Amino acid sequence: MKYRKLVENAVRPQGFWGKLMIRSMNKGHSELTDWALVHIKINRDDNVLDVGCGGGKTVSKLCEKVGNGKVFGVDYSELCVEKSKKLNKNNIMCAKATILQGSVSALPFEENKFDIVTAVETYYFWQDKLNDLKEIYRVLKPCGKLLLVFEMVTSEEKPHKWDKVENLLGIKAVSKEDITDILLHAGYQNIRTYSKSSTGWMCVTAEKE
Numbered sequence: 001m002k003y004r005k006l007v008e009n010a011v012r013p014q015g016f017w018g019k020l021m022i023r024s025m026n027k028g029h030s031e032l033t034d035w036a037l038v039h040i041k042i043n044r045d046d047n048v049l050d051v052g053c054g055g056g057k058t059v060s061k062l063c064e065k066v067g068n069g070k071v072f073g074v075d076y077s078e079l080c081v082e083k084s085k086k087l088n089k090n091n092i093m094c095a096k097a098t099i100l101q102g103s104v105s106a107l108p109f110e111e112n113k114f115d116i117v118t119a120v121e122t123y124y125f126w127q128d129k130l131n132d133l134k135e136i137y138r139v140l141k142p143c144g145k146l147l148l149v150f151e152m153v154t155s156e157e158k159p160h161k162w163d164k165v166e167n168l169l170g171i172k173a174v175s176k177e178d179i180t181d182i183l184l185h186a187g188y189q190n191i192r193t194y195s196k197s198s199t200g201w202m203c204v205t206a207e208k209e
């Protein structure tokens with residue numbers, strides 16, 4: 001019961017269980033995010049967007065990497081926006097970070113705004129993945145980069161590893177082939193996948209033309 005309540009709140013955290021889930025995600029995704037961020041070059045003056053920013057931990061990591069650049073976080077959960085703002089209050093006060101409520105399907109930004117867009121452990125929940133990737137493409141600058149980060153990756157050695165979560169949430173673990181294919185269809189180029197065999201993690205980088 002507790003497990004179910006907690007996991008269900010990964011989709012769109014709200015209420016008591018949402019608060020617990022946000023705390024658990026900030027902690028539980030930190031190492032995964034650090035590993036993934038190594039695969040993308042972030043310049044000191046970059047404009048970066050973190051989509052599905054959850055409790056805002058990735059936003060705070062990105063703020064440490066950009067000097068006079070800006071970091072935006074977007075999440076469609078009101079509670080996540082509140083918690084992200086709290087965690088990043090100093091960065092918000094000095095106008096380095098901005099947290100907004102919004103959906104990946106209709107990002108509240110003009111086109112060609114971001115050098116980098118990150119999305120950690122959120123892709124599985126997107127309702128219209130092809131169009132959502134196209135929406136991110138729209139807000140990326142030419143040659144801008146997308147970094148997608150996954151813990152739920154299909155595995156030949158452990159084919160049932162994610163069955164329980166998949167059935168509970170109605171989502172699917174991703175495969176290297178599927179993610180490459182959909183990114184190509186969405187118009188991205190220079191798609192690269194990286195895996196960490198000891199954990200099964202995967203991250204993908206892709207570029208706007």
Ligand SMILES: C[S@@+](CC[C@H](N)C(=O)[O-])C[C@H]1O[C@@H](n2cnc3c(N)ncnc32)[C@H](O)[C@@H]1O
Nearest residue numbers: 012025029052054075076077103104120122125
């Ligand atoms: C598993 S959590 C990951 C949060 C954070 N990225 C992290 O690594 O801790 C998934 C997040 O994606 C957000 N999310 C899911 N679908 C979304 C959508 N269509 N638009 C914006 N945010 C979304 C959820 O509200 C939730 O905060």
